Amino acid sequence: MDSLDLTLIAAGILVLGVFMYVLLDGFDLGVGILYPLAPSEHCRDLMMDSVAPVWDGNETWLVLGGTALLAAFPLAYAVLLPAFYIPLMLMLIGLIFRGVCFEFRAQGGPSKGWWTTGFFAGSLLATIAQGLVLGTFIQGVEVTGRQFSGDAFGWFSAFSFLCAVGLVCGYSLLGAGWTILKTEGITRDWAWTLVAPLTILVLVIAVVVSLWTPFLHEWIMGRWFEWPRILFVAPAPLAGLVLAGVLLRSARTRNDKVPFLATLGLFLASYYGLGVTLWPYVIPPDITIYDAASAPSAQIFVLVGLAVLVPVTLIYTAYSYWVFRGKVTGDAHY
Amino acid sequence: MELDPLLLSRFQFAFVISFHILFPAFTIGLSIYIALLEVLHLITGKDVWGRLSRFWIKIFGVSFGMGVVSGIVMSYQFGMNWSRFSDVTGNVLGPLLTYEVLTAFFLEATFLGILLLGRNKVSQPVFTFAAVMVALGTLASSFWILAANSWMQTPTGYEILPDGSFAVTDWWQAIFNPSFPYRLLHMVTAAMLTTGFCVMAVSAWKLRREESVTESRTMMSMTLWLLLVLAPAQAVIGDLHGLNTLEHQPAKLAAMEGHFHTNPEGEPMSLSLFGWPDMERGAMAWDVAVPYLGSIILTHSLTGSVVGLDQFERTDWPYVPLVYFSFRLMVGIGLFMIFMAVAGTVLRFGKRGPWGTGWYLALSQWCLPIGFVAILAGWVVTEAGRQPWVVYGLMRTADGVTPTLTGGDVAFSFGLFIVAYAVIFPAGIWFIRKLVVKGPPPELEPLGKAPVFGQKQPAAFGADSSRPHKGGF
Ligand code: HDD
Numbered sequence: 149m150d151s152l153d154l155t156l157i158a159a160g161i162l163v164l165g166v167f168m169y170v171l172l173d174g175f176d177l178g179v180g181i182l183y184p185l186a187p188s189e190h191c192r193d194l195m196m197d198s199v200a201p202v203w204d205g206n207e208t209w210l211v212l213g214g215t216a217l218l219a220a221f222p223l224a225y226a227v228l229l230p231a232f233y234i235p236l237m238l239m240l241i242g243l244i245f246r247g248v249c250f251e252f253r254a255q256g257g258p259s260k261g262w263w264t265t266g267f268f269a270g271s272l273l274a275t276i277a278q279g280l281v282l283g284t285f286i287q288g289v290e291v292t293g294r295q296f297s298g299d300a301f302g303w304f305s306a307f308s309f310l311c312a313v314g315l316v317c318g319y320s321l322l323g324a325g326w327t328i329l330k331t332e333g334i335t336r337d338w339a340w341t342l343v344a345p346l347t348i349l350v351l352v353i354a355v356v357v358s359l360w361t362p363f364l365h366e367w368i369m370g371r372w373f374e375w376p377r378i379l380f381v382a383p384a385p386l387a388g389l390v391l392a393g394v395l396l397r398s399a400r401t402r403n404d405k406v407p408f409l410a411t412l413g414l415f416l417a418s419y420y421g422l423g424v425t426l427w428p429y430v431i432p433p434d435i436t437i438y439d440a441a442s443a444p445s446a447q448i449f450v451l452v453g454l455a456v457l458v459p460v461t462l463i464y465t466a467y468s469y470w471v472f473r474g475k476v477t478g479d480a481h482y
Numbered sequence: 483m484e485l486d487p488l489l490l491s492r493f494q495f496a497f498v499i500s501f502h503i504l505f506p507a508f509t510i511g512l513s514i515y516i517a518l519l520e521v522l523h524l525i526t527g528k529d530v531w532g533r534l535s536r537f538w539i540k541i542f543g544v545s546f547g548m549g550v551v552s553g554i555v556m557s558y559q560f561g562m563n564w565s566r567f568s569d570v571t572g573n574v575l576g577p578l579l580t581y582e583v584l585t586a587f588f589l590e591a592t593f594l595g596i597l598l599l600g601r602n603k604v605s606q607p608v609f610t611f612a613a614v615m616v617a618l619g620t621l622a623s624s625f626w627i628l629a630a631n632s633w634m635q636t637p638t639g640y641e642i643l644p645d646g647s648f649a650v651t652d653w654w655q656a657i658f659n660p661s662f663p664y665r666l667l668h669m670v671t672a673a674m675l676t677t678g679f680c681v682m683a684v685s686a687w688k689l690r691r692e693e694s695v696t697e698s699r700t701m702m703s704m705t706l707w708l709l710l711v712l713a714p715a716q717a718v719i720g721d722l723h724g725l726n727t728l729e730h731q732p733a734k735l736a737a738m739e740g741h742f743h744t745n746p747e748g749e750p751m752s753l754s755l756f757g758w759p760d761m762e763r764g765a766m767a768w769d770v771a772v773p774y775l776g777s778i779i780l781t782h783s784l785t786g787s788v789v790g791l792d793q794f795e796r797t798d799w800p801y802v803p804l805v806y807f808s809f810r811l812m813v814g815i816g817l818f819m820i821f822m823a824v825a826g827t828v829l830r831f832g833k834r835g836p837w838g839t840g841w842y843l844a845l846s847q848w849c850l851p852i853g854f855v856a857i858l859a860g861w862v863v864t865e866a867g868r869q870p871w872v873v874y875g876l877m878r879t880a881d882g883v884t885p886t887l888t889g890g891d892v893a894f895s896f897g898l899f900i901v902a903y904a905v906i907f908p909a910g911i912w913f914i915r916k917l918v919v920k921g922p923p924p925e926l927e928p929l930g931k932a933p934v935f936g937q938k939q940p941a942a943f944g945a946d947s948s949r950p951h952k953g954g955f
């Protein structure tokens with residue numbers, strides 16, 4: 149191996165990219181999921197205005213996740229995508245519908261109600277599908293040689309569906325946090341009422357998933373409780389509990405910035421926990437990042453691009469969030 | 483009957499990519515046009531440029547949304563349906579597509595937000611800058627995706643690893659492979675022509691209804707100059723593109739020309755105008771052909787030899803009629819575009835001008851879809867002409883498909899795509915039509931600065947409540 153472990157760097161960047169996606173698209177999918185609960189059509193307009201300028205950039209992280217996986221770990225791409233054929237298909241259909249709804253709904257007219265429903269249904273479907281993918285991924289997929297060898301319904305399990313429900317609640321919590329951050333008046337007040345119940349739901353599901361996971365595979369059980377790995381695993385549940393406490397408390401103290409930031413932390417903790425559990429597998433429990441890595445010429449070329457372009461991208465993404473900073477007031481429409 | 487996952491995956495791929503390309507084709511051209519309008523507005527300060535730009539930005543927003551969602555589908559298609567292809571070509575195509583995401587998609591997506599919704603949040607120079615960035619993004623996107631596609635057509639700069647996959651030895655050669663420069667130029671020109679004819683059609687429609695007359699005349703005049711340059715240029719680029727194809731993918735060229743029998747040096751090749759390529763007999767039926775012209779165009783000599791399909795194994799033939807007729811459709815439209823551009827320019831010197839000539843306006847209005855048709859036809863030539871290879875000469879399409887896929891899986895996904903696109907496509911067209919009917923705004927709204935964080939804006943709430951609050955839950 150080289151002195152510079154390219155595969156490790158590529159994996160790190162991929163992990164970061166997927167996390168950016170989960171956070172950024174997480175809140176705008178969450179806003180969609182909360183749509184039917186919103187107290188009025190005006191609230192829904194405001195909520196959509198708050199995500200409209202940034203959703204496309206958020207979703208681009210998903211595209212980056214796909215292409216970077218192909219570039220850095222082609223074997224994983226070629227195994228995982230067929231394994232998730234049906235859930236990914238549902239995710240794409242969901243994303244298609246909610247994506248066009250931003251523009252279509254803003255045009256107003258008699259069909260507006262349809263696009264309101266479409267935005268909700270598409271967001272929900274895409275989130276459920278992502279949860280199914282996550283659950284199936286943790287469960288592991290069958291591989292023979294360099295190809296997936298299971299059937300198309302491997303994702304159909306109680307565990308995957310539990311993950312899906314968990315993700316729906318998690319994204320909703322992010323969406324509520326975002327709505328609190330970006331709106332005022334009745335919209336914000338309504339979003340505040342969601343924080344405590346959603347936090348409790350997320351917490352319960354997270355606990356059940358965590359207790360269930362080691363029973364899926366003996367090797368996970370072994371890993372979690374082995375010394376010194378337990379030192380790396382333990383911070384995740386501890387941080388999760390503290391942040392849940394912060395969220396519950398904020399529902400009474402009502403500082404507008406707390407729910408969104410605390411939920412980000414909650415996602416970070418779960419993501420970290422998942423990461424240390426599965427590391428270094430890209431397809432647990434058979435294929436590690438080193439087995440799946442692309443040729444060095446491809447890795448170097450991609451990493452140079454990522455090193456230069458990701459910082460630039462982050463800068464102008466931050467700029468665009470800055471342009472649209474502050475509370476939405478409903479005059480942003482063109 | 484057993485459903486064939488390979489055949490269905492091919493149809494599904496053709497369907498989703500054809501759907502996708504319609505939107506980029508339009509938005510590449512349109513983003514350049516909008517950037518031009520914004521720059522003119524910034525420099526001259528003339529109101530009309532800003533109002534035209536505002537009009538097209540709204541239309542851009544709707545079609546861009548559809549381009550994005552259909553594009554996301556594409557990037558997952560590769561792995562879902564063509565997993566062996568992805569495994570084998572990942573070292574080459576993965577980095578190219580990643581560069582596309584990094585240089586193009588983020589740029590477009592981020593600055594589009596400002597273009598669509600940031601009008602009252604940024605200053606005019608920043609707004610113009612955003613327009614230019616979006617245009618650059620669409621061009622960068624074309625660059626990388628066409629590099630990827632061209633590598634599949636004319637692979638260079640690679641080696642084959644022991645496990646059978648491709649790895650790049652020289653990125654410069656892999657990107658600037660032999661067919662890439664022609665394909666990039668031809669595609670970007672095609673996109674601008676397509677948008678140009680859409681702008682013409684919209685102006686003509688407005689003029690015939692005597693609405694927004696000044697704006698429509700301005701648009702039409704600008705666009706006609708552009709078409710006068712681009713339409714003939716496209717024919718020249720296309721011709722060069724074809725010569726390059728002859729050199730690197732002779733079987734495809736033979737299929738395009740319906741050229742079954744290699745003509746020996748000294749014997750002229752005639753150019754088939756119209757006939758039926760009979761693959762069974764291996765000859766053209768009912769062929770109407772111009773003697774000598776084939777040799778003249780393809781070899782620049784009276785009797786140059788051109789390789790025919792008889793030099794290839796039957797199993798290496800593409801489906802000839804599809805390639806042959808699509809090629810004729812594209813070239814036919816290309817020639818008609820030249821006619822429209824020249825006729826419009828000639829009419830400028832008349833008293834009424836093209837904007838006052840009834841038949842010309844009627845014709846322009848009906849030209850709305852021709853660019854799209856030509857682009858789809860051209861891509862069918864390119865892609866169907868590459869068959870049976872997915873990477874030309876190296877990997878067969880049949881070897882690229884996902885092995886575990888069943889016919890039922892693909893039928894399910896294909897059906898869902900058809901239903902989804904059947905809903906959003908007509909809706910999108912309908913919204914674009916509504917925006918066209920509404921026309922350019924009579925005056926420009928003032929630029930503003932962002933409201934301060936947390937500042938109360940009761941006025942905005944008041945104005946907002948006048949919006950219709952209909953439907954929903
Ligand atoms: C507005 C659209 C448009 C117009 C008017 C034309 N084309 Fe075209 N053509 C395309 C849009 C296009 C395209 C969709 O953009 C393609 C598909 C792939 C590519 O590179 O460009 C294409 C492919 C394509 C190819 C296939 C090359 C290959 O894949 O190996 C050839 C030989 C030509 N064109 C030649 C012509 C000629 C001689 C034209 C004469 C007028 C012409 N095209 C007009």
Ligand code: HEM
Nearest residue numbers: 211505506509546549550553554556557587620623624627
């Ligand atoms: C000649 C072929 C293609 C061209 C010129 C092209 C160009 C573009 C352009 C200009 C956009 C911006 C959206 C728009 O303008 O509507 C876009 C979007 C997109 N395209 Fe394509 N594309 C092509 C084929 C493909 C293929 C084969 C893929 C799959 C790998 C793909 C993936 C995408 C994705 C993922 C998006 C969404 C980007 C976003 O999130 O902003 N495209 N394409």
Ligand code: HEM
Nearest residue numbers: 492495496499500503627630631861862865866869872879
């Ligand atoms: C955007 C315009 C494009 C159109 C309309 C188009 C059209 C098609 C069609 C009709 C097929 C099926 C051919 C057949 O099976 O007979 C096909 C196949 C395919 N194309 Fe394209 N294509 C486009 C661009 C691209 C680009 C930019 C890429 C890659 C970067 C690409 C990659 C492929 C692949 C992987 C297949 C599947 C394998 C095969 O059937 O050959 N295409 N395309």
